[in-house]
Amino acid sequence: xxxxxxxxxxxDWSKGDGLLPAIVQHWRSGAVxxxxxxxxxALRLTQQSGKVTFWSRSKRRLWTKGxxxxxxxxxxxLHADCDGDTLLLEAEPHGPTCHLGSASCFGDAALPxxxxxxxxDALIARRAAQRPAGSYTTKLFEAGLGRMAQKVGEEGVETAxxxxxxxxxxxxxxxxxxxxxxLVLLRARGxxxxxxxxxxxxxxxxxxxx
Numbered sequence: 513x514x515x516x517x518x519x520x521x522x523x524d525w526s527k528g529d530g531l532l533p534a535i536v537q538h539w540r541s542g543a544v545x546x547x548x549x550x551x552x553x554a555l556r557l558t559q560q561s562g563k564v565t566f567w568s569r570s571k572r573r574l575w576t577k578g579x580x581x582x583x584x585x586x587x588x589x590l591h592a593d594c595d596g597d598t599l600l601l602e603a604e605p606h607g608p609t610c611h612l613g614s615a616s617c618f619g620d621a622a623l624p625x626x627x628x629x630x631x632x633d634a635l636i637a638r639r640a641a642q643r644p645a646g647s648y649t650t651k652l653f654e655a656g657l658g659r660m661a662q663k664v665g666e667e668g669v670e671t672a673x674x675x676x677x678x679x680x681x682x683x684x685x686x687x688x689x690x691x692x693x694x695l696v697l698l699r700a701r702g703x704x705x706x707x708x709x710x711x712x713x714x715x716x717x718x719x720x721x722x
Contacts, residue, residue: 518559518590520552524597531567532599536609539588539602540634540706541627545609546617548577550599562587564603583607633695633705640699652696660697667693 523532531549538545548566550558554574557565561576564585568575578584585603592599610617639649652660667690674683698704 518555518592518599520555522596523555523592523599524595525552527597531569532597534564534566534599534601536564536585536601536603538627538630539604540630541624542630543616543623543627544618545585545603545605545615546577555599558587558601559590564601577609578606581607581611583609585609629691629705632692633699636695636699637704649696652693653700657697657700660693660700663693664690664697 525532528549530551532555534548534550536545536548537543548564549569550565551567551574554565554567557563557574557576563576563578564587565574565576567573576584584606585601586606587601587603589602590599591601605615608615616623636649639647640653643650643653652663667686671683671686671690674686678686695705698708
């Protein structure tokens with residue numbers, strides 16, 4: 513995903529006396545991370561550097577998120593709303609966004625339930641790259657595609673059996689196992705949960721797969 517250029521002259525800076533509210537959303541999970549305010553210069557610097565920069569109303573100066581903590585927000589996309597008076601930024605956080613140490617300034621309330629799948633997919637990608645010793649995911653990657661495909665098949669059968677003759681708890685447990693092993697297999701083939709979502713969206717008239 514790349515940044516979308518937003519032209520400052522097309523935005524309505526008058527409503528907030530030169531400030532626009534800027535909502536920051538996690539680019540993978542969709543979780544709302546924080547709300548800040550941007551001036552024209554903050555917007556320019558954000559688009560130029562790729563690091564989300566705000567206008568600090570308390571410090572009365574430009575402020576790049578993470579300039580002291582290192583917990584920067586790397587810009588992935590940028591959009592204005594229909595009235596041109598609010599910005600939506602999708603970003604990749606490096607470290608916690610909130611100064612209290614949490615992922616979001618809004619706490620767990622800002623985390624969609626399905627966001628965990630995106631976090632799991634990202635974790636599997638890190639396991640694929642780093643191969644930490646003792647990790648079950650590492651063992652799967654080292655076992656190769658054949659073993660991964662076998663596990664998906666086994667978990668698929670177990671999920672189907674649970675669906676027709678076992679408890680809801682068993683069905684949910686087997687479904688979780690199936691999803692995990694499917695994500696590992698996809699990653700081994702260089703694909704991700706995003707790719708599957710794009711494929712489904714394309715089938716229903718939405719976004720086309722890249």
